Amino acid sequence: MAAIGDEASAMDNSARASAAQSAALNPASSGGGSSHVEAPEEAAATPPVAPKKPHTNSDGGVETAEEAVEPAEPDINELCTDMFEKMAIFLQGELTATCEDYRLLENMNKLTSLKYMEMKDISINISRNLQDLNNKYASLQPYLDQINQIEEQVSSLEQAAYKLDGYSKKLEARFKKLEKR
Amino acid sequence: MASVDSQPRFGQSVKGLLSDKVGSCSGDVIALTRQVLKGSRSQELLGQAARNMVIQEDTILHSEDSLRKMSIITTHLQYQQEAIQKNVEHSKNLQDQLRHLLK
Numbered sequence: 001m002a003a004i005g006d007e008a009s010a011m012d013n014s015a016r017a018s019a020a021q022s023a024a025l026n027p028a029s030s031g032g033g034s035s036h037v038e039a040p041e042e043a044a045a046t047p048p049v050a051p052k053k054p055h056t057n058s059d060g061g062v063e064t065a066e067e068a069v070e071p072a073e074p075d076i077n078e079l080c081t082d083m084f085e086k087m088a089i090f091l092q093g094e095l096t097a098t099c100e101d102y103r104l105l106e107n108m109n110k111l112t113s114l115k116y117m118e119m120k121d122i123s124i125n126i127s128r129n130l131q132d133l134n135n136k137y138a139s140l141q142p143y144l145d146q147i148n149q150i151e152e153q154v155s156s157l158e159q160a161a162y163k164l165d166g167y168s169k170k171l172e173a174r175f176k177k178l179e180k181r
Numbered sequence: 182m183a184s185v186d187s188q189p190r191f192g193q194s195v196k197g198l199l200s201d202k203v204g205s206c207s208g209d210v211i212a213l214t215r216q217v218l219k220g221s222r223s224q225e226l227l228g229q230a231a232r233n234m235v236i237q238e239d240t241i242l243h244s245e246d247s248l249r250k251m252s253i254i255t256t257h258l259q260y261q262q263e264a265i266q267k268n269v270e271h272s273k274n275l276q277d278q279l280r281h282l283l284k
Binding site: 087122130137 | 215221237
């Protein structure tokens with residue numbers, strides 16, 4: 001659009017030059033009456049110096065229009081780069097938040113799985129120890145039966161001792177009776 | 182929205198139009214990103230998972246404590262079994278003596 005504007009301004013300058021030449025060549029023919037006509041023509045031929053205002057040019061029947069353009073800022077590239085970088089950082093931050101939440105959940109799951117593995121090891125040890133204990137208690141069973149037998153024998157011994165004690169008391173009483181006679 | 186942007190805004194410079202367009206595009210990209218995150222429902226799922234984990238943690242700690250106590254009790258039972266093993270070896274002699282006594 002700036003290039004078109006430059007070409008249009010060049011054409012405009014050439015048109016002004018031709019208008020000035022034609023005005024200079026025909027001063028007499030135009031006379032005073034047409035001076036007023038020419039004045040507006042010159043005014044029309046010489047538009048105000050405002051390159052920013054759009055105007056039409058006619059050259060060979062082709063009308064062109066110049067779009068109003070403003071001079072580009074010299075650091076527009078840097079501004080664009082800065083804008084895109086900041087946009088990328090912002091979007092990355094938005095997505096990173098969710099990623100970090102997932103990482104946190106992953107770490108929590110890993111720790112929980114480690115804890116469950118420790119509990120599994122403890123359970124395996126307990127199971128092994130209890131199996132050994134059951135086997136050892138099974139091997140102790142004959143001894144436990146012997147202890148039961150011992151207990152029965154001790155109770156029968158106690159009964160025998162009580163009977164002996166009673167018999168000895170009877171004997172003592174009879175002996176004393178006989179001794180009195 | 183596109184039709185509104187394509188309509189010519191009279192009285193506004195090219196720079197203003199361009200900056201408006203860039204701003205609207207940026208806003209669209211941001212809105213798209215947020216919609217993608219919202220559509221994935223990751224926040225809801227993560228929040229629910231974190232809540233379940235917190236509830237479960239207490240149970241896990243209690244279970245671990247119980248297992249450690251069980252292992253200690255098992256060790257004590259082993260010690261008691263060894264002591265019983267040592268003492269029941271005398272029961273044979275004791276039984277022989279009792280048999281003689283009762284004869």
